Amino acid sequence: MSEEGAGGGARRSGGFPSPVLSLAQMLTSSPGKTPISLLQEYGTRIGRTPGYDLLKAEGQAHQPNFTFRVTVGDVSCTGGSHSAP
Structure with a gap:
């Protein structure tokens, strides 16, 4: 799945961009989670359910x-x- 249309990273109160991991990075860093739960988390991080x-x-x-x-x-x-x- 692509991140096109996701826009830039979210902003924290300090003005620095908040890193948004790609789905591939999330799969690699969270081996115990299902793809569906990771997709829900990804959607939450980019503000799109x-x-x-x-x-x-x-x-x-x-x-x-x-x-x-x-x-x-x-x-x-x-x-x-x-x-x-």
Whole structure:
């Protein structure tokens, strides 16, 4: 996912820019967190809450496959997942 449209870093009261880590940096520095929780944190840091849209749910009831679109600001990505057996 790209940070295009994210703008510059947030400002602290001292006037210095607050560093905003990229999603790749967050994944590397937080190995115990899920990508969804990191995306929520990233959205919070840049001031844009991620939006999730379920595009498709298919498969058998005990093994469904899901396709979602997530949007953060002007950036949208589509991904899929299946439930673990």
